[in-house]
Amino acid sequence: MSEKNLQKIAVIGGGVSSEHDISYKSGKGIAANLDPELFESVFLYITREGIWADDTGKELAPTPSLSLAKALEIIAECAAVIPAVHGRHGEDGALAALFELAQIPAVSSPLRAGSLAMDKWVTKLMAAEMGIGGADDLLLSEKLSPETIDIFVEEFEWEGPVVVKPVAEGSSFGVVFVESKADLAEAISSAFQFDDRVIIEEFVGGREVDISVFRDSDGNLRISAPLEIHRDKIFGFDDKYHGEPNFTVPAILTDEQHQRIREIAESMYTILGCIGVARVDCFIREDGEVILNEVNTMPGMTEFSQVPRMYAIEGLSYTDLLTELIAATLEKH
Numbered sequence: 346m347s348e349k350n351l352q353k354i355a356v357i358g359g360g361v362s363s364e365h366d367i368s369y370k371s372g373k374g375i376a377a378n379l380d381p382e383l384f385e386s387v388f389l390y391i392t393r394e395g396i397w398a399d400d401t402g403k404e405l406a407p408t409p410s411l412s413l414a415k416a417l418e419i420i421a422e423c424a425a426v427i428p429a430v431h432g433r434h435g436e437d438g439a440l441a442a443l444f445e446l447a448q449i450p451a452v453s454s455p456l457r458a459g460s461l462a463m464d465k466w467v468t469k470l471m472a473a474e475m476g477i478g479g480a481d482d483l484l485l486s487e488k489l490s491p492e493t494i495d496i497f498v499e500e501f502e503w504e505g506p507v508v509v510k511p512v513a514e515g516s517s518f519g520v521v522f523v524e525s526k527a528d529l530a531e532a533i534s535s536a537f538q539f540d541d542r543v544i545i546e547e548f549v550g551g552r553e554v555d556i557s558v559f560r561d562s563d564g565n566l567r568i569s570a571p572l573e574i575h576r577d578k579i580f581g582f583d584d585k586y587h588g589e590p591n592f593t594v595p596a597i598l599t600d601e602q603h604q605r606i607r608e609i610a611e612s613m614y615t616i617l618g619c620i621g622v623a624r625v626d627c628f629i630r631e632d633g634e635v636i637l638n639e640v641n642t643m644p645g646m647t648e649f650s651q652v653p654r655m656y657a658i659e660g661l662s663y664t665d666l667l668t669e670l671i672a673a674t675l676e677k678h
Contacts, residue, residue, distance in 0.1 A: 356387070422535040428643070442455075450674045451674065529545075556627070558593075559623070595658055605635040
């Protein structure tokens with residue numbers, strides 16, 4: 346503990362996935378927005394090669410395994426850890442499992458929730474069992490050769506625009522909007538660069554609305570205001586990180602739409618077994634039907650990301666949100 350009797354909170358950014366840079370920004374955003382009257386942040390960085398480093402980028406040891414051992418020594422001296430690592434070996438439950446084995450309080454969803462939510466196909470299957478609809482889709486369950494892709498596309502019954510996406514990837518990496526069947530093979534090949542399973546999904550027009558949920562230290566579910574993403578076709582990587590996203594928060598919805606989105610968020614948070622904050626992304630079809638897009642158990646957490654904006658509009662600042670999440674984690678442990 347410091348002279349001010351602050352609780353040390355380890356924050357992890359970076360990682361080995363394609364979302365490395367985004368994870369770094371989320372980690373830095375969290376560390377910068379912890380309440381300085383309550384917490385002292387200890388930032389740790391995972392390089393693209395999997396080596397753990399300190400806040401300056403200095404590697405703790407020359408190999409992933411040795412540096413991890415050093416990192417665990419540092420984290421063990423903290424009250425809790427926030428693994429702000431999106432994608433593989435982070436959000437997919439890998440870090441959650443590590444900290445559970447080490448009996449270190451982690452501000453994140455556990456292994457089961459992370460691994461299930463990361464798999465977009467399984468998430469939709471679970472949602473369907475709860476009576477929650479999703480876009481019509483087709484799963485390519487194994488990586489196909491270029492020749493096999495060409496044969497598949499030739500036989501594919503084209504019914505209009507589709508979205509091709511890797512099954513377990515985030516931040517829209519590998520996601521392609523396809524307007525013409527002639528471009529389908531290239532989109533599938535691109536998606537297979539990120540995963541060995543690919544989804545071909547109907548393009549849903551209408552509206553895209555996100556909502557967030559977490560369970561506080563009293564056991565109450567705190568559901569945010571909804572946020573609408575104004576998109577041209579899809580809310581892609583460049584829209585998220587290389588442009589100025591066009592959001593409306595709170596989203597303007599009918600009472601029925603708002604209630605349905607809240608129901609979907611609560612149901613998915615519960616059935617997946619989420620802990621900490623999760624962002625639930627939905628579509629509203631042109632006929633008004635609300636369907637699930639996906640669930641993010643480690644959503645973007647810069648001060649400009651959706652989650653802080655959704656709670657801020659309801660009076661819960663980014664700093665207070667982090668304080669609530671840490672309190673809930675420490676109460677649980």
